[in-house]
Amino acid sequence: MELPVNKHQMKRMQSYDAFIQAALQVIAEKGYMHTSIEDIATTAGYSKAAFYVHFKSKDDFLAAFTQNLIQEFIDRFLSSFILQEDWTASVRHGIRLFIELAERDQWCLIFFEFYQIALRDEEVRSKLQLHYANWARFLAELLDKISSRNGLRWQTDSHTIASLIMALLDGYNLQRNILSAPVDAQHIEEAVIRLLRAWVLPEASKEG
Amino acid sequence: MELPVNKHQMKRMQSYDAFIQAALQVIAEKGYMHTSIEDIATTAGYSKAAFYVHFKSKDDFLAAFTQNLIQEFIDRFLSSFILQEDWTASVRHGIRLFIELAERDQWCLIFFEFYQIALRDEEVRSKLQLHYANWARFLAELLDKISSRNGLRWQTDSHTIASLIMALLDGYNLQRNILSAPVDAQHIEEAVIRLLRAWVLPEASKEG
Amino acid sequence: MELPVNKHQMKRMQSYDAFIQAALQVIAEKGYMHTSIEDIATTAGYSKAAFYVHFKSKDDFLAAFTQNLIQEFIDRFLSSFILQEDWTASVRHGIRLFIELAERDQWCLIFFEFYQIALRDEEVRSKLQLHYANWARFLAELLDKISSRNGLRWQTDSHTIASLIMALLDGYNLQRNILSAPVDAQHIEEAVIRLLRAWVLPEASKEG
Amino acid sequence: MELPVNKHQMKRMQSYDAFIQAALQVIAEKGYMHTSIEDIATTAGYSKAAFYVHFKSKDDFLAAFTQNLIQEFIDRFLSSFILQEDWTASVRHGIRLFIELAERDQWCLIFFEFYQIALRDEEVRSKLQLHYANWARFLAELLDKISSRNGLRWQTDSHTIASLIMALLDGYNLQRNILSAPVDAQHIEEAVIRLLRAWVLPEASKEG
DNA sequence: TATGAATGAGGCTTCATTCAT
DNA sequence: GATGAATGAAGCCTCATTCAT
Incomplete structure (x- = not known):
């Protein structure tokens, strides 16, 4: 959660936040149990693989x-x-x-x-x-x-x-x-x- | 919940109860989310297919x-x-x-x-x-x-x-x-x- | 296809025919591919097991x-x-x-x-x-x-x-x-x- | 049916065709009725899951x-x-x-x-x-x-x-x-x- | 960083068949 | 002869995850 200092970090934060926000939305709607990574990624506007750039x-x-x-x-x-x-x-x-x-x-x-x-x-x-x-x-x-x-x-x-x-x-x-x-x-x-x-x-x- | 009057009914009740009890145990342990029919059936001592004899x-x-x-x-x-x-x-x-x-x-x-x-x-x-x-x-x-x-x-x-x-x-x-x-x-x-x-x-x- | 001579044989023929007729009906409706023995037996008014009395x-x-x-x-x-x-x-x-x-x-x-x-x-x-x-x-x-x-x-x-x-x-x-x-x-x-x-x-x- | 312009599209077309060709072969041999997705995938040289990458x-x-x-x-x-x-x-x-x-x-x-x-x-x-x-x-x-x-x-x-x-x-x-x-x-x-x-x-x- | 392709593991369900009653 | 209970094998499908690009 450091302040971004270059473009890479900016981008990284942007997509990171997108995933978190998307998850919030999807989980509220379908419940965590029924939420797949695909759901989150799609809602965030990224690919499934991008998810793994941020989360192990x-x-x-x-x-x-x-x-x-x-x-x-x-x-x-x-x-x-x-x-x-x-x-x-x-x-x-x-x-x-x-x-x-x-x-x-x-x-x-x-x-x-x-x-x-x-x-x-x-x-x-x-x-x-x-x-x-x-x-x-x-x-x-x-x-x-x-x-x-x-x-x-x-x-x-x-x-x-x-x-x-x-x-x-x-x-x-x-x-x-x-x-x-x-x-x-x-x-x-x-x-x-x-x-x-x-x-x-x-x-x-x-x-x- | 009538009392069983013949062997078939006895057996049916026995296995039904076995499934319910097994489920109780497994779900308490792993949570419903992570409980598969396989888990329940195995714990109950029956096959997966037997599960479907009792539950659609x-x-x-x-x-x-x-x-x-x-x-x-x-x-x-x-x-x-x-x-x-x-x-x-x-x-x-x-x-x-x-x-x-x-x-x-x-x-x-x-x-x-x-x-x-x-x-x-x-x-x-x-x-x-x-x-x-x-x-x-x-x-x-x-x-x-x-x-x-x-x-x-x-x-x-x-x-x-x-x-x-x-x-x-x-x-x-x-x-x-x-x-x-x-x-x-x-x-x-x-x-x-x-x-x-x-x-x-x-x-x-x-x-x- | 012999003429029945006793009650057993009568019964046997009756249920045999019931299975054939039921099959005709079910197969016409759903196709053989999608017809299960259960379907035939149920339509015939018998149990699945009864099916095996007539057919190996x-x-x-x-x-x-x-x-x-x-x-x-x-x-x-x-x-x-x-x-x-x-x-x-x-x-x-x-x-x-x-x-x-x-x-x-x-x-x-x-x-x-x-x-x-x-x-x-x-x-x-x-x-x-x-x-x-x-x-x-x-x-x-x-x-x-x-x-x-x-x-x-x-x-x-x-x-x-x-x-x-x-x-x-x-x-x-x-x-x-x-x-x-x-x-x-x-x-x-x-x-x-x-x-x-x-x-x-x-x-x-x-x-x- | 556009011509492929990059490796991804190449690969996609290759595997898609592999599935279709495999299906042609297996279905001719065993009939569609008896052809499982496993059959097709194995014949095509891919996994079952890969099948679902191409077909819903x-x-x-x-x-x-x-x-x-x-x-x-x-x-x-x-x-x-x-x-x-x-x-x-x-x-x-x-x-x-x-x-x-x-x-x-x-x-x-x-x-x-x-x-x-x-x-x-x-x-x-x-x-x-x-x-x-x-x-x-x-x-x-x-x-x-x-x-x-x-x-x-x-x-x-x-x-x-x-x-x-x-x-x-x-x-x-x-x-x-x-x-x-x-x-x-x-x-x-x-x-x-x-x-x-x-x-x-x-x-x-x-x-x- | 971001992605499309690919997969292994696992889950739900159906079904032909057997067996004790 | 007829049945309910039970099963092994098989089928369809999903999903978290990896990898080359």
């Missing part, structure tokens, strides 16, 4: 693709998320953003499929686990920030709370996208806020 | 297998679940049972993979959706039972609450099994109970 | 079927054909009958397919060759009868003439059934009669 | 092969056929050429098998029908040429006569190749010429 094998590609996927998801989230004055507003804003991103371009489906792949693929697994850990840490830090700003104290450690909230969000995405249950997103926001309140030590509770 | 095609098998999977999961749950006097005990018992079942024999992994498959396979999708709806209904009825027994009133309709609890459980299973996050199951029980308390109308609250 | 193998069946086909074709022709006073009437009547039979129940198609099979199957070939020879002989005798009755003399030996007429008829059937050319049957009658006249020694010609 | 499926191949078969047959005929001064010589020459070509390399057998296939395969059928129509037209034009050159007039329209002659030739080929009847080719020539004479309007007859 399909597994190699998978790793690169996964990395890209994760990075882009985080980038998009962070570039849109703004901490609000009112902590409940922050929570609602964050949840909405998360769900919105997950749904755009079928990313959610792709992620769930990659969770699946992670089961059998060490490299994908470690990448996703890191990704997940990053989110958990980000959320835990957010909770700490909230608590210190609002003079709250969590009854349970913030990392555990973060994990549970992520579970709820993941489960919700699963329902929405795979099981197509029509529970409104607003209920999720409500539930998270109630959960957070329920974890606040009673005596310290003086909401911001 | 791999898709046909998938449908039968999914149905079986769902049915067995429910059967096992219901045959072990006992409503407790104390509603929190009921909730804890149910959650523990659910998680335990999901983990035994890698069922959880299989289910998540089938959610994935459901995305592209109409038949599997409809079966899983029905399965999900059944669980949601079961849970909602349980909540109603709890509320009437304990003189509680839910602030939100019980079906929505049921859906959110299931989201939490699904998300938790995802973490545990796919992302291998080590949050303890007990935190989930805690969270669910707190959530339920948070949804009880304050004035009616006189816990059983 | 598919090849064995093929021989029996071919024999039956030929026999029935001849039987039908001979039971309908009536020698006319006027020899041209005889010829026209015979040709019409032949074409009609060939078309009924797609027999023509079946015959052409069996010519094909004969290429690679010794047994079928010898049966069809015998069948063909019989027709040629029958026709030659007919020509002889005509010539003696009408005081004609064929310029070429009657067997050769018979062969050429059969070639014309076969070729015509090919066109009609496989190439679906719409030449009217009446032209064939015309052509045959003209051919015959052309072969009559001029001096002897005094038509009946 | 066996059906697709069938269409290409049929087209090639027809084209080559016509090309060979036209490149050898020379219109003679004497019309009977033309007829004899044409018939001999036709029979000779049909027999070389077992083409006749292949054609008859493809007539068979045409019954169940729309694409092959339409190609063969076109082929047949072309022959009929060619023959009819030839007849017209003959009549105008020799001041004859056909009693029946030339297209019908052409069809009947083709029927005779087809039927003759059938006999020769499939039923192995030993009638001499010369009888066919004789018969065709007599038929043609029989169709000439008496008054106009002043043979060339």
Whole structure:
């Protein structure tokens, strides 16, 4: 991901990106399981053989693709998320953003499929686990920030709370996208806020 | 599922079951994506051709297998679940049972993979959706039972609450099994109970 | 083809015939190439295994079927054909009958397919060759009868003439059934009669 | 059918032709029905997978092969056929050429098998029908040429006569190749010429 | 860098046939 | 005589991958 310095490198980056973008599109449409290298190459506008100029094998590609996927998801989230004055507003804003991103371009489906792949693929697994850990840490830090700003104290450690909230969000995405249950997103926001309140030590509770 | 009355029927049932059980084992191990009919047949101790005596095609098998999977999961749950006097005990018992079942024999992994498959396979999708709806209904009825027994009133309709609890459980299973996050199951029980308390109308609250 | 003398033999004949008839129907519809034993058995109302009670193998069946086909074709022709006073009437009547039979129940198609099979199957070939020879002989005798009755003399030996007429008829059937050319049957009658006249020694010609 | 301009195109044409030629050989030997892609590929000296580089499926191949078969047959005929001064010589020459070509390399057998296939395969059928129509037209034009050159007039329209002659030739080929009847080719020539004479309007007859 | 040609391995499915009942 | 279960062999096709250009 260095900056290109000559024409060869420019070209290389162009086609590399074309493959990644094409894969994103095809995988969203047909699922990784049913996506062949031919599919990706054709969509990218290159030949199958060109694929192997960039990636040693399909597994190699998978790793690169996964990395890209994760990075882009985080980038998009962070570039849109703004901490609000009112902590409940922050929570609602964050949840909405998360769900919105997950749904755009079928990313959610792709992620769930990659969770699946992670089961059998060490490299994908470690990448996703890191990704997940990053989110958990980000959320835990957010909770700490909230608590210190609002003079709250969590009854349970913030990392555990973060994990549970992520579970709820993941489960919700699963329902929405795979099981197509029509529970409104607003209920999720409500539930998270109630959960957070329920974890606040009673005596310290003086909401911001 | 009639009882067999002659040797032919005996044999047929035996081999059918052998295929289903073999599939369960192989799919848990390698994932459906990487499971060939050869794998299943060999594991079952039969020839590939024998597979086609029972199933018209791999898709046909998938449908039968999914149905079986769902049915067995429910059967096992219901045959072990006992409503407790104390509603929190009921909730804890149910959650523990659910998680335990999901983990035994890698069922959880299989289910998540089938959610994935459901995305592209109409038949599997409809079966899983029905399965999900059944669980949601079961849970909602349980909540109603709890509320009437304990003189509680839910602030939100019980079906929505049921859906959110299931989201939490699904998300938790995802973490545990796919992302291998080590949050303890007990935190989930805690969270669910707190959530339920948070949804009880304050004035009616006189816990059983 | 003996008369049955006991129940076993009765049953045997019944199912045997059922297989032959079923085969006739299925083969006419899908072609021998695409007809499986399963197809025949199912259409006959028996199991695949029952097929092997009557026929040692598919090849064995093929021989029996071919024999039956030929026999029935001849039987039908001979039971309908009536020698006319006027020899041209005889010829026209015979040709019409032949074409009609060939078309009924797609027999023509079946015959052409069996010519094909004969290429690679010794047994079928010898049966069809015998069948063909019989027709040629029958026709030659007919020509002889005509010539003696009408005081004609064929310029070429009657067997050769018979062969050429059969070639014309076969070729015509090919066109009609496989190439679906719409030449009217009446032209064939015309052509045959003209051919015959052309072969009559001029001096002897005094038509009946 | 452009001339190849680079090595890739050279190679492609080479292998394509190898497949077609191999198919011609194998099909002549074993019949299309019993010819597998493996057979063709092995005979051509390539792998099965290479077959699919050129043909999307066996059906697709069938269409290409049929087209090639027809084209080559016509090309060979036209490149050898020379219109003679004497019309009977033309007829004899044409018939001999036709029979000779049909027999070389077992083409006749292949054609008859493809007539068979045409019954169940729309694409092959339409190609063969076109082929047949072309022959009929060619023959009819030839007849017209003959009549105008020799001041004859056909009693029946030339297209019908052409069809009947083709029927005779087809039927003759059938006999020769499939039923192995030993009638001499010369009888066919004789018969065709007599038929043609029989169709000439008496008054106009002043043979060339 | 990019490509067309080629392939080995493997997957799904069909089918003629056997055998115990 | 008739059947359901089971199979080995074979067929069609896909796909990740390599290689010469």
